[in-house]
Amino acid sequence: MIRRTWTHLTLWLGLLAVIGGALLVATTPRASFGWFAYAPLSDYAFVAGPPSWQTLLGYALVVLGLVSAAFAAGRLSVRRR
Template sequence: MKIGLVAMGVGAAVLAIVGVVLILLPASSASFGWFAYQPSRDFGFVGGLSPVPPARSWGIALLVVAVALGAFAAGWALGSARTRKLERSGRA
């Protein structure tokens, strides 16, 4: 049981590190240029490029998974510690 907690903790740490690295990677530069003119009033943004690069999206997703996995491991550790304490006291 303790090996599972360690594995989850290490897995959460690795996912968090990979997520932070992906978030901090510089975004690729656009392959088109911007011109110094004001667009028409009735022109809306029609883009093919997402304002958030895919690597950053993956990094955020991995960070969320790492936090959830870490919270699960912490809850499991606290719950099993409390169960062991109750078993030793004879109340469970």
């Protein structure tokens, strides 16, 4: 018989956060400009802006999910039966 514990819940929520973050990053629209509109001999250098909030949130969810899932998996691996 398997007992459901907070560690199991943490493991599944961590894996769900990883999947959700990866989907959020994958479905975020990309920038619509290209490198074709530049002046090669000018002194102005193009500096890209910060990434969108969806991308940052997706990466944060992936990292948080990986950390929590790794913690739960490590805790489950050393648990006494």
